[in-house]
Amino acid sequence: MTESVPGSTFEAAYAEGSPPWVIDAPQPAIVELERRGGIRGRVLEPGCGTGEHVLHLAALGYDVLGVDLVPAAVELARDGARRRGIEARFEVADALRLPAELDDRPFDTVVDSALFHIFGDVERAAYVRNLHAVCRPGAAVHVLALADTGPGFGPEVGEPVLREAFGAGWRLVELRPSSYRGVARGESAEAFGVAPGTLVDPPAWLATAVRL
Template identity: 30%
Template sequence: MANLVGTALMNLLYRSPFNPKSTDNPDDALVDLVEGPDALPRRRALDLGCGHGRHSIYLARQGWDVTGIDIVGHAVATARAKAAEAGVSPRLIAGDVTELTQLGVTGGHSLIVDAGCFHGLPSRIRQRYVTAVTGAASPGATLLMLGLARHPVIKGVTADELRQRFRGWELVRAVSVAGDEMLRYGDGSPLLRRAFEKGWFDPWRYQLRRA
């Protein structure tokens, strides 16, 4: 099961002023994948680190079969309430994203969304995440990841690390995300807002494809 110390740390970070308060707006890149000119077929999606459910709810509204997972229990409870209010029923689970099999999450997911989960994992369990995600992904699946390259507390994530860790995946795209775009997805303390405006955290969006 999830390490108790790690779970406690994630709960503290979730309430930290350095953690953006999520809005209900889906990321632009996800909207493009789902509604754009080259939209993906509506199949099964996995939302890792789903938080308050903005992406799980959005995908469910678009007709996807969605499972959202977050280790922070009160965030999942909020996501469930928001989903009910929106009239959709994504499967929302409080649990460890590195233990998908134990949570009953099997393969066949053609879209996997990670908007700030992997970049907060300690190094010692990152390969477990890769193994779990690869097992849950269908051939040709898309992994859309948003992560910070710099942060005062968490490790962050870079394109070089993804290339090294995600064997059997292709890094299709790595794009720097401007601060004004990040601020549309979440807000927080004045210090955090200034950090995003100045680009201090160096946010990036990565798109990977499973071979």
């Protein structure tokens, strides 16, 4: 993908109230990642959406911050925290301006669930530079991105894109097939052969890169 998905697309999805990525639960792949010991220290989730991963990790005792470009998403995340009685932090911030918009305390872990794959070539490189700037040496960045290996419902990336993105300044320690749970509607429901509103698990990549 050479061009990024514009922010207006996500603003419209929240205004309409039916984003396919909102499943009112954390991604199973991220839950399993935490169970396997992949999360530690201070955690950042850029593009946190309604905050399900932040809420899940905060409830487990992690120091975690969720940021999203869309104010409506951040408000939904804060509402979710209040309703569940979970102390969690959310801020409106641009993932392409992280060093300027966050405090100067570095992160130990980054959880990217379906953000990396929305960027085109130029902004993807800028995004990875931003992650490098806000992570301490040895920090782990986990990327769950829709894969170009099967039917999906949004932008997709190939394995070479992830390998290239986390080259200089990083050590890619794992890149394996996974899945990303979402809600199939419209053309995506037809592609999966399911009724609109059905939860589906299209193929994804789960990559882990360590900041050098």
